[in-house]
Amino acid sequence: MPELAAYLQLNRRTIADWISQGRLRAHKLSNRVTVIEPREVQRFLDAHATTRSQ
Numbered sequence: 001m002p003e004l005a006a007y008l009q010l011n012r013r014t015i016a017d018w019i020s021q022g023r024l025r026a027h028k029l030s031n032r033v034t035v036i037e038p039r040e041v042q043r044f045l046d047a048h049a050t051t052r053s054q
């Protein structure tokens with residue numbers, strides 16, 4: 001999860017909130033380890049993408 005937060009330039013709490021809200025699917029392996037599959041990250045990004053108008 002810290003890697004995804006850094007990649008998206010977001011706070012880790014934001015990622016955790018999205019997971020707890022069910023917006024981002026993840027597998028919690030332990031209290032310290034949460035796995036988010038790359039295809040799930042892509043699905044989430046595609047679903048929440050914004051386009052820039054010029």
